[in-house]
Structures are given as C-alpha cells and as structure tokens.
Amino acid sequence: MGDAPRLTLWGIESFLAVAEEGAISAAARRLGVSPSAVSQQLSGIEAALGAVLVDRASRPMGLTPAGAMFRRHAQAILNAEAEARADLAVADLSLSMTLRLGMIEDFDAEVTPALLTTLARELSGCRFLLETGASHRLLDQLESRALDMVVTADQEAHEEGWREVHPLMVEPFVAVYPKARREGLPLIQYTARHLMGRQIAAHLAREGQRPAHRFELDSYSAILAMVAGGEGWTILTPLALHHAARFRAGVEVAPLPFAPLARSLSLSARSGVLREIPAQVAGHLRHLVAEKVIGPALKDWPWMTALRVKGAAG
Numbered sequence: 001m002g003d004a005p006r007l008t009l010w011g012i013e014s015f016l017a018v019a020e021e022g023a024i025s026a027a028a029r030r031l032g033v034s035p036s037a038v039s040q041q042l043s044g045i046e047a048a049l050g051a052v053l054v055d056r057a058s059r060p061m062g063l064t065p066a067g068a069m070f071r072r073h074a075q076a077i078l079n080a081e082a083e084a085r086a087d088l089a090v091a092d093l094s095l096s097m098t099l100r101l102g103m104i105e106d107f108d109a110e111v112t113p114a115l116l117t118t119l120a121r122e123l124s125g126c127r128f129l130l131e132t133g134a135s136h137r138l139l140d141q142l143e144s145r146a147l148d149m150v151v152t153a154d155q156e157a158h159e160e161g162w163r164e165v166h167p168l169m170v171e172p173f174v175a176v177y178p179k180a181r182r183e184g185l186p187l188i189q190y191t192a193r194h195l196m197g198r199q200i201a202a203h204l205a206r207e208g209q210r211p212a213h214r215f216e217l218d219s220y221s222a223i224l225a226m227v228a229g230g231e232g233w234t235i236l237t238p239l240a241l242h243h244a245a246r247f248r249a250g251v252e253v254a255p256l257p258f259a260p261l262a263r264s265l266s267l268s269a270r271s272g273v274l275r276e277i278p279a280q281v282a283g284h285l286r287h288l289v290a291e292k293v294i295g296p297a298l299k300d301w302p303w304m305t306a307l308r309v310k311g312a313a314g
Contacts, residue, residue: 022060166282
C-alpha cells in the first residue's frame, strides 16, 4: 500500500487560490505555476480530506458545502504559518523567510532602496521580493495574498477588518509650471487610470475648473519633461517631483490656484499575520520619508506646510 494522501501548505494555498479566482487557470496565473500543477494539488487535498471541495462543473467554479467549511480552516492554517515565519524572522533565527513587499513607484528614487538596505540588516534570515505598481493593483495583490505588505496611496474608503493600516505621510498637490511662464498653458494631466489622476480630475470638477488639455500621461518624468519644455503645466505631488528630480531645475512649483488638495500614503498588511513587522517597517519608512523627501522639499518650498509625516512618528 502507498502512503495515504496528506495535507500540505502548498495544497492549501492552491485550494484557496481556486476558491478566490473561480478557475484553475486564473489560480495558476496568480501562483505562477501551470494549471496542471494546481489541479494536481486540488485533487490531492480532496483525497487527503476524503471530500469534494470544488464544484468543477460550475462557471466560475464554486465551492461545495465541504469546500466552504474547509475554506475557513485553510485560511487560518496559512495565517498561522505566516505568523510563525514572522516570529522566527523577528527573533533573527536562521529561517529563510521571503517578505513580499509592494511599493508605489513614487518611492523608487531613494526611499525604497534605503528601506531594503535597513531591512536586510535587521531581518538577516529574510529574502525580499519587491514589486512596484499602482496603488489599486498592489492592494488587490495584498488581499489575494500575492504580497505581504504594500505601501500605497489611501483609497477613497478603507475596507477595514481584513487589513491593518499604518499611516506614513500626507502630501499636498501642487501646480508645476515652466520657468517664467504661467499664462495660456494647457494642462498636462496625470492619467485617470490611476487613483491619483482620478483624485485630481474629481477636484478640478468640484472647483468648476475645465482647463484645456491635450495630454494624459502616466509617467512623472514624461510630464515634467514636457512642462520644463514649455508644453503646458501640471498638477502633481512633492513625491512626483522627488521621483523625477532631474527636471526640477526647469520648472516652478506653486500652491494650487484654487482650493488645496492633499493625499495620504500608508503601509497595509493583512491583519495580525506579520505581528510587529508592519509597524517596524512603517517606522523606518516615516524616518526615511522625513529625511529624504520632506526635509529637502521644505528647504526648497517652505510654504509647503501641508507636507508632513503621519502616524506614530508625526
């Protein structure tokens, strides 16, 4: 007789991916493996439990009553495993833990590299996976457990309960003009496909502003290069100016010519899973933001009083 089928963490993760994605192919893309590997893991976990967990005939795939019952236990098992890895990493044991961190691109210039250097010293048994992207996409990956922690701009409303949120900073939106010219310029817009672009567009509508525009771009560098070249003006944030610092000499920065607008950035993690690590990382980020972004910005633009650290350090 062969060995009886056993539950494995990989099998549990595969089951949860299928349960949340509603299809084996989508679960495989999320996990970065082949559909046959996911199907094999799903069959193995059903054999180990002696129960059918997924209704393969439905589209999207649904859970059977047994699958719905097991899903709660499966999530608790994965959370407990993540908590154990976090505890051991914090205790600086020789555990090979992978910390999957998602960051908005705004921090790429200096903050993210400095953070990773600091964490590499403190979590000596840890490997790091970094992904950058738009806030909404990073939060989706956090919710699906593809990432462990994410740094994003705050959404319009928090879906509290499943995640813990550590505030980091507040920054105002500012007007950016070509040197020595402000009148008669079209607006170069940041793309409304991203949260920041939608915030800007909604604020313009509230203020009754309908500036002429021809360009809608998703690159800070491209926008600021066009502004520096005299092609228009734009609305961005101090982090955007920091991210594309090589263009700052060619532009002038001023408060918005109408009501002010600001955004907040926070670090999020699934509630309670990584113990004190999210708060530890947030503390490092506040320090780095104050040193590398806020200090230099206030030196250049002392009127930018809305720019500040937010949270335990501010």
